Amino acid sequence: MRKTLKLSMVMMLSLSVLLAGCGKKDDNAGSTTGAGSDKKVEIGMVTDVGGVNDKSFNQSAWEGLQALEKDGKIKPSYLQSTKADEYITNLNKYVKGKYALTWGIGMSLGDAIKTVAKQNPDSKLAIIDAVVDEPNVKSVTFAENEGSFLVGVVAGKMTKTNKIGFVGGTKIPVIEKFAAGFKAGVLAVNPQAKVYIEYTGAFDKPDLGKTSAATFYNDGADIVFQAAGGTGTGVFNEATERVKKGEKVWVIGVDKDQSIEYPDVTLTSMVKRVDEAVKRVSQEVVDGTFKGGAEELTLKDNGVGIPDTSSKNVPADVLKLVEDYKAKIVSGEIKVPVTEEK
Structure with a gap:
């Protein structure tokens, strides 16, 4: 009888320990799941x-x-x-x-x-x-064409020579949208201006960008818009060298607010909120x-546009004109072309 009682007590104690152990395991599993949910x-x-x-x-x-x-x-x-x-x-x-x-x-x-x-x-x-x-x-x-139209308005109003350049990377549809919108914006406010377009064929060749910019500036252009990725740094390098020598030339940046890195030569930038x-x-x-x-x-989504820092080099009346054209594009009054042919 006593042996049976002792055996029963041992079994109950063992069962209690086992149940307690199971409960602890469940708690740990819960905390592990919580830690896993915080994993980046x-x-x-x-x-x-x-x-x-x-x-x-x-x-x-x-x-x-x-x-x-x-x-x-x-x-x-x-x-x-x-x-x-x-x-x-x-x-x-x-x-x-x-x-x-x-x-x-x-x-x-x-x-x-x-x-x-x-x-x-x-x-x-x-x-x-x-x-x-x-x-x-x-x-x-x-909608690169829409944002490029706006910087085209800036270029068209601010050129002193009526000669403006565009340096693209490879001639692909997305870069052609930049060129088409830019040219349309320039001519909308300055029909007398000439927009010269050149594609370097590369996005990683700064020397090609520098050469293209030099050609445009030598031919009398005072503003060059670049949409050429790493190749575009060459455009900035060429403009910077000329400004240091006393020439008054500008670059329009692309994708980012490039005035942050090139404050002395960036007129404005066509920002894509990538x-x-x-x-x-x-x-x-x-x-x-x-x-x-x-x-x-699109412009309506604020996916493209110009940065606030544009006010450093672009007069208030030109920026007001940019806003007017932006409103017309957003409303659908102006349809910006995506290729030069349209």
Whole structure:
């Protein structure tokens, strides 16, 4: 009887310890789940050949990811492509690495994004400046022609020589939109002006940008708008050298407010809010609301425009005129062309 009683007590004690142990394990599991929910989302970004420090849209895209990183929401990483053959390889490094989202920055990555997206239908990808029709890809484009029209208004009103240059990178639709909108804006306010357009064929050759700018300035142009990524730094370098010698020439920047880096020669900039677009789509991945599809950010969306710092070098009456034209574009009264032919 006593042995039975002792045995029963031992069994009850063992059961109590076991139950207590199970309860503790459940508590730990709960806290582990909580810690897991705080884990930063990994997002990768692949640049085009312009590189992450192109002082243009690659850099702007990276700054968008860095902003989310500062908020503690993501862990970003980037790979720089030195040639087009590296696009698929670089994209696959993130996709195969199970990153939550893989960005391709620039129209030239369109085919690579499509290939990788089709081969990896469970992955999430996004691209700037191109439309990739795959269900797992978010495509973000901008109305560059509308923003370029506005800086064209500035150039048309402020030129002293009636000669204005445009330096583009590769002649692709997105760069042609810049050129077409710019030319339309210039001629809207100054029909006597001449707009000379040249494509260098590269986004990573500052020497080509410098040569193109020198040609324009030597021929009498006093304002040059560049939409050439890293090649565009050469335009700024040429203008800076001339200003130091006493010449009065200007550059219109692109994608970012380039007066921050080139304050002495930047008249204004055609800003594309690539950083905000990258932040917003990346946030959708964090929130679990990401969906494939395409969207274009326009003047109405504040996706393009000119920076507030323009008031440093652009007179108030010209800025007022810019606002007037902006209102007409937003309302639909003015349709800005996307190619020179239209």
